[in-house]
Amino acid sequence: MARTQGSHAxxxxxxxxxxxxxxxxxxxxxxxxxxxxxxxxxxxAGALYNYIPDKQTLLHELMRDHLLELHEAVGPCLVGAAPARLEAFVRFHIAFHHARPDAVFIAYMELRNLTPENFAEIEGLRRRYEQLLAEMLHAGVEEGAFSVPDEKVASMAIIAMLTGVNTWFREDGRLSLGDVQNMYWQMVARMVSVSGTVSS
Known part of the structure; x- marks a missing residue:
């Protein structure tokens, strides 16, 4: 285990x-x-076990750390009036996930390979992130800025739409990432806003 100490580790x-x-x-x-x-x-191969006990732990830690980073980074989006918060969230989510395509792919596609205990922890972190958006939508409804039939369903629909950018956006395409953020914000605003309350 000595090899796990210091700069080498x-x-x-x-x-x-x-x-x-x-x-x-x-x-x-x-x-x-x-x-x-x-x-x-x-x-x-044997040297790996000085750093990680098994492959399941490695998968779990990759997913967990990705989601913990996501939770920490989203913090600045959680202040201000609901429309401004929602716009910041939309732009943040697209940019954050675009910069981490492998981590995003694994976080969604490899859940089935987690043990039940590890799955429960990762799913809990995912649900906490969705809840942040649901609470944002609820605040907007309370402020009279948003109108959604179900805040939880709307939050999951918005996250799925935003995360989907990773499946098609390419840096060398006709649109910049900023263009995509602008368009998706306009679409989300129209999905949730009372007419005339949120600018496009």
């Missing part, structure tokens, strides 16, 4: 996580062995 540990993230996204969790990860990093 600070370099090798993140390299293992980065390699696993990339390989899980490219090939799928089930198809990637610890031996494959070790080969990608350039260490012996």
């Amino acid at each position: 600070q370099i090798t540990g993140p390299r293992i996580r980065a390699a696993a993230l990339r390989l899980f996204a490219q090939q799928g969790y089930a198809a990637v062995s610890m031996r494959v990860i070790a080969r990608e990093v350039g260490v012996q």
Whole structure:
């Protein structure tokens, strides 16, 4: 275990996580062995266990850390009047997820490979993020700025729509990321706003 101490661990540990993230996204969790990860990093397979106990733990930590980073980064979107908060949330969600395509893919596609205990923790973090948006929509309804039939359903629909940008947006396409953020904000505003309350 001595090899996990000091600067060596600070370099090798993140390299293992980065390699696993990339390989899980490219090939799928089930198809990637610890031996494959070790080969990608350039260490012996046995050396991985100085940094991570097993592949399940690695998957769980990648998902958990992604969601914890998401929760921390969304904080600035949670202040101000509801329309301004919602616009900030829309723009944030698109930009944050666009910058992390592998983590986003794994967070949605590999849930089935988590153990029940790990799944419960990850699902709880996902639900907390959805609840932030639901509370934002509720505040907008209370302010008279929004009109939605069901705040929870609306929050899940909006998140699914925003996350879907990752499936089609390309940097070399005809639209910039800013263009996409503007268009999606206009669409979300029209979905939830009382006419004339939220500018397009």
